Amino acid sequence: NAGVTQTPKFQVLKTGQSMTLQCAQDMNHNSMYWYRQDPGMGLRLIYYSASEGTTDKGEVPNGYNVSRLNKREFSLRLESAAPSQTSVYFCASSEEGVQPQHFGDGTRLSIL
């Protein structure tokens, strides 16, 4: 049981390049989330998806787009990467209602 799988684990981009971060979960969860974590800080919610076919903005959505491809997969896209988007990105999933979130191991993204 892999849980939440994120790819890639590491990536270096140049300013202006685009990139899609992939996330897949095998727990049949309805809800999925994308967070970013800057050095020495807590996690901030970028976007979430309550269920397949729906997405909503979180605290820091600017500069990102998301796609809930199916129940398993939730991708995060940077259309034109900026150095301010250098961060560690975590994907998470949860069942509906009172359920804990299960996190992936993160994607470490550096933008030069």
Added chain:
Amino acid sequence: DAKTTQPTSMDCAEGRAANLPCNHSTISGNEYVYWYRQIHSQGPQYIIHGLKNNETNEMASLIITEDRKSSTLILPHATLRDTAVYYCIVRVYNTNAGKSTFGDGTTLTVKP
């Protein structure tokens, strides 16, 4: 979701109980208190959650005050492996994914 306040850092001696406080004075009746921890930049790990009753599992105990405005996570016999950042969040129960932002958390250092 209600905002939470946690101390920035705490120390604990190995083998002693670690008591981590969290204030959530604006919590509403349908919000649950969740605790997670993050060990060395790995993805956060769910620990425990509760609504108004005290809860205990194999990892920790959660004590919620009667007015629900604060809570304490207790690690009964802290080990060096419990050194981590501990996050307290509150989350609404509903059929859709709630927006849950993780703050900066408490850095717990367990010392030999």
